[in-house]
Amino acid sequence: MIAAETLATAGWAVTVYEHMPSVGRKLLLAGRSGLNLTHHEPLATLLQHYGDAAVVRDAVVAFDPAALRAWADGLGESTFVGSSGRVFPHSMRATPLLRAWLARLAGLGVRIEVRHRWLGWADTGACRFAQADGTVVDRAADATVFALGGASWPRVGSDGGWVQPFREAGVVVHDLRPANCGVHIAWSTTFRDRFPGTPLKNIALTALGTTVRGDAVVTSTGLESGPVYPVSAAVRDEVARHGACTIAVDLQPDLTEAAISQRLSHRRPKESLTTWLRRTLALPTVAEGLVREATGNRPPIAPAALAHLLKAVPLTVHAVAPIDRAISSAGGIALAEIDERFMLRRLPGTFVAGEMLDWEAPTGGYLLQATFATGVAAAQGAIALQRGAAAGK
Numbered sequence: 001m002i003a004a005e006t007l008a009t010a011g012w013a014v015t016v017y018e019h020m021p022s023v024g025r026k027l028l029l030a031g032r033s034g035l036n037l038t039h040h041e042p043l044a045t046l047l048q049h050y051g052d053a054a055v056v057r058d059a060v061v062a063f064d065p066a067a068l069r070a071w072a073d074g075l076g077e078s079t080f081v082g083s084s085g086r087v088f089p090h091s092m093r094a095t096p097l098l099r100a101w102l103a104r105l106a107g108l109g110v111r112i113e114v115r116h117r118w119l120g121w122a123d124t125g126a127c128r129f130a131q132a133d134g135t136v137v138d139r140a141a142d143a144t145v146f147a148l149g150g151a152s153w154p155r156v157g158s159d160g161g162w163v164q165p166f167r168e169a170g171v172v173v174h175d176l177r178p179a180n181c182g183v184h185i186a187w188s189t190t191f192r193d194r195f196p197g198t199p200l201k202n203i204a205l206t207a208l209g210t211t212v213r214g215d216a217v218v219t220s221t222g223l224e225s226g227p228v229y230p231v232s233a234a235v236r237d238e239v240a241r242h243g244a245c246t247i248a249v250d251l252q253p254d255l256t257e258a259a260i261s262q263r264l265s266h267r268r269p270k271e272s273l274t275t276w277l278r279r280t281l282a283l284p285t286v287a288e289g290l291v292r293e294a295t296g297n298r299p300p301i302a303p304a305a306l307a308h309l310l311k312a313v314p315l316t317v318h319a320v321a322p323i324d325r326a327i328s329s330a331g332g333i334a335l336a337e338i339d340e341r342f343m344l345r346r347l348p349g350t351f352v353a354g355e356m357l358d359w360e361a362p363t364g365g366y367l368l369q370a371t372f373a374t375g376v377a378a379a380q381g382a383i384a385l386q387r388g389a390a391a392g393k
């Protein structure tokens with residue numbers, strides 16, 4: 001849609017094809033928990049979150065957080081910098097932003113054709129769509145920008161159905177994999193039945209040398225949210241390599257092991273583990289449950305040993321959550337397949353943007369920032385291509 005806006009602003013006649021009954025459903029979903037549009041930090045720091053995806057980083061430099069915030073402001077949705085640099089619209093939601101955006105697109109003459117599912121290319125090179133009643137139609141265009149998303153939360157639209165036609169056209173597409181996702185842990189029946197939905201507040205999670213603080217949530221299959229998402233990509237890759245990955249939960253990140261041991265040193269006669277941990281460390285029942293999980297229900301009773309365990313409760317991850325529950329997707333169209341204008345080298349006139357491309361980034365506003373930036377870049381690529389053609393280049 002930002003590509004449509006960019007092209008229409010440049011005077012192009014634009015039609016957006018969407019297979020769902022309405023556009024922007026994932027944006028609305030993202031807005032349900034507070035629309036984290038982008039991130040406020042030095043640009044060099046922000047760019048590090050896109051790893052070696054140079055073309056994505058270049059697009060973010062060209063359409064940076066300030067540009068994205070100015071764009072939102074222009075739609076009447078001014079933004080603010082929240083905790084840890086995350087940027088949100090004051091309304092926190094996506095609904096008013098999307099409403100104003102659709103009005104702007106309509107004003108620019110952008111046509112939106114919903115219930116049109118892109119199936120692939122016709123022999124003529126035109127895009128082939130299935131309409132809701134099953135009718136197949138072909139639509140030709142001077143240029144096409146694809147932004148069909150990854151494969152997370154398919155019920156809001158992006159289901160990865162585009163992968164096969166792109167591969168058949170000879171485009172290298174890496175398998176779509178979950179990113180910013182939960183991790184699966186084989187809980188005991190007791191733990192699984194007792195604690196799903198329970199937050200593990202103010203923990204520090206360490207995986208493969210990275211430690212992240214925050215609040216995680218216990219699910220019936222493992223852990224999700226907060227500190228789990230930032231480590232999930234590394235855990236996912238480790239599980240793919242070795243079949244499992246050990247993570248460690250620090251249940252008392254503000255206390256040293258010695259301080260914990262000191263507090264635990266006076267256990268009252270007949271005091272249960274639950275009461276002992278609550279009285280001395282204010283630890284909730286779920287923390288005790290985690291300690292029992294990690295030790296086969298035989299937690300150490302010596303203060304020093306228990307303190308050591310509380311600083312790093314080891315848990316074995318045997319899988320990451322499936323892609324349909326992930327916040328975003330890794331994998332997608334190999335970056336080597338596109339040029340600096342986001343045009344497919346094999347299909348001149350065809351541009352790609354957003355999560356379809358093989359880059360990944362953590363939560364924190366980095367996903368939408370790159371999605372918008374690559375959408376702008378792809379549209380500008382189409383404009384540059386046409387100008388070049390008009391100039392006979």
Ligand SMILES: Cc1cc2nc3c(=O)[nH]c(=O)nc-3n(C[C@H](O)[C@H](O)[C@H](O)COP(=O)(O)OP(=O)(O)OC[C@H]3O[C@@H](n4cnc5c(N)ncnc54)[C@H](O)[C@@H]3O)c2cc1C
Nearest residue numbers: 018019026030036117118148149157158354355365367368
């Ligand atoms: C729960 C949740 C919360 C999130 N919160 C945030 C956040 O706060 N901040 C942030 O930066 N990111 C967030 N994200 C991630 C962010 O929403 C995505 O990275 C972003 O929407 C990707 O944009 P996109 O345009 O590439 O794909 P999408 O937004 O998925 O859009 C792709 C569109 O293409 C359509 N489509 C797919 N296939 C076809 C087809 N064959 N034919 C026609 N149409 C098709 C889809 O229906 C969809 O409308 C969140 C994601 C989730 C799931």
